[in-house]
Amino acid sequence: MQEKSEFKAFNPDEYEVVMQAIGPERGKHYVLHNKKAGKYGLLYNKKSTDDASFYTPYLMHIIGKKCGINVPETELGFYLINDINKTTYRDSFFESSLVYTGIDPIFGRNVSHAAEDVIEGTYLTENEQAAKRRREQDRGRVQKMNFEEYVESNVYYLVSRGSKPKHEYSKTEVDKMRQELVDRAMFGLKLGIHGKTNIDLYDHKNATLSPYYLASHNMFLMGINNEWIEKTLEKPDEEFKQSMAYELKTQYGVPYNYTVPTAEQLLNHIFERYPDQAERAYKKVTAFTLEDLEAELATYTHLDEAHKKMALRIFEMREKEFQKVYKEYQKSKSKE
Numbered sequence: 001m002q003e004k005s006e007f008k009a010f011n012p013d014e015y016e017v018v019m020q021a022i023g024p025e026r027g028k029h030y031v032l033h034n035k036k037a038g039k040y041g042l043l044y045n046k047k048s049t050d051d052a053s054f055y056t057p058y059l060m061h062i063i064g065k066k067c068g069i070n071v072p073e074t075e076l077g078f079y080l081i082n083d084i085n086k087t088t089y090r091d092s093f094f095e096s097s098l099v100y101t102g103i104d105p106i107f108g109r110n111v112s113h114a115a116e117d118v119i120e121g122t123y124l125t126e127n128e129q130a131a132k133r134r135r136e137q138d139r140g141r142v143q144k145m146n147f148e149e150y151v152e153s154n155v156y157y158l159v160s161r162g163s164k165p166k167h168e169y170s171k172t173e174v175d176k177m178r179q180e181l182v183d184r185a186m187f188g189l190k191l192g193i194h195g196k197t198n199i200d201l202y203d204h205k206n207a208t209l210s211p212y213y214l215a216s217h218n219m220f221l222m223g224i225n226n227e228w229i230e231k232t233l234e235k236p237d238e239e240f241k242q243s244m245a246y247e248l249k250t251q252y253g254v255p256y257n258y259t260v261p262t263a264e265q266l267l268n269h270i271f272e273r274y275p276d277q278a279e280r281a282y283k284k285v286t287a288f289t290l291e292d293l294e295a296e297l298a299t300y301t302h303l304d305e306a307h308k309k310m311a312l313r314i315f316e317m318r319e320k321e322f323q324k325v326y327k328e329y330q331k332s333k334s335k336e
Contacts, residue, residue: 010079024196053223123153144253192248220311
């Protein structure tokens with residue numbers, strides 16, 4: 001009896017290729033129009049025989065929903081892509097994740113996006129104190145966007161380009177913005193990914209955070225060949241952890257931003273700088289457990305056992321790091 005696949009067939013009559021676009025991770029994707037639902041999405045398809053990274057946007061969507069993170073709606077499917085440049089078909093059906101953008105790329109001309117470098121640049125340009133602090137702390141040797149700058153620059157942009165004057169935003173509203181930003185960063189750190197946090201603008205105002213998109217190619221190292229995966233899985237825990245520190249570099253820096261921090265160093269810094277938000281975020285991102293991941297991966301019929309074991313080992317490693325930091329935080333908090 002043939003095993004039932006988790007992939008649906010994306011019927012070309014219902015899912016139309018309309019253009020190509022650059023995704024959050026800077027890769028080129030086909031844009032599909034789901035005619036029935038009236039939605040547009042980016043297609044993340046299988047690239048090679050050993051490539052399983054097409055699963056990762058969907059997996060992030062599943063985990064994010066369980067953790068209460070605003071991630072884009074995503075579905076799995078097979079799609080026979082009509083090459084819009086040559087009016088011919090590719091040679092076979094490819095496994096894919098279809099990530100819905102929530103915005104019509106053709107008719108949504110009143111919608112614009114502020115990327116992270118624009119948000120950070122605006123914040124530093126319009127806040128001399130923040131710019132001076134950056135110069136004093138980093139002295140031209142910046143390795144990563146500082147975590148505080150990530151949070152505060154996004155809050156500043158949301159408020160200064162919001163739907164009402166800056167002075168009308170309450171502390172509760174601003175705290176809610178900070179909370180969502182910390183939630184996203186800790187969610188990404190827990191999974192060992194980089195995420196894309198853009199801000200959507202409607203008629204150049206009414207700023208809102210866009211969904212949290214996957215912006216790295218290497219979630220759970222699903223895009224790496226089996227030979228490397230199997231060899232790395234043989235490493236003892238400490239050596240494995242060192243390898244993962246290299247493969248899954250953290251997204252944000254900490255003062256003084258000279259080196260790329262480890263996951264534990266960054267998490268410690270988040271708890272020190274934003275303790276209330278970090279504690280709430282911790283409870284959110286730990287809602288999805290190792291057992292949940294094992295059950296989810298068991299349904300992935302096109303994912304080999306080596307990649308499943310790698311995903312589980314990385315998740316367990318980060319889970320232990322999070323538990324260690326949270327335990328230390330609770331211990332220090334009880335002494336206050």
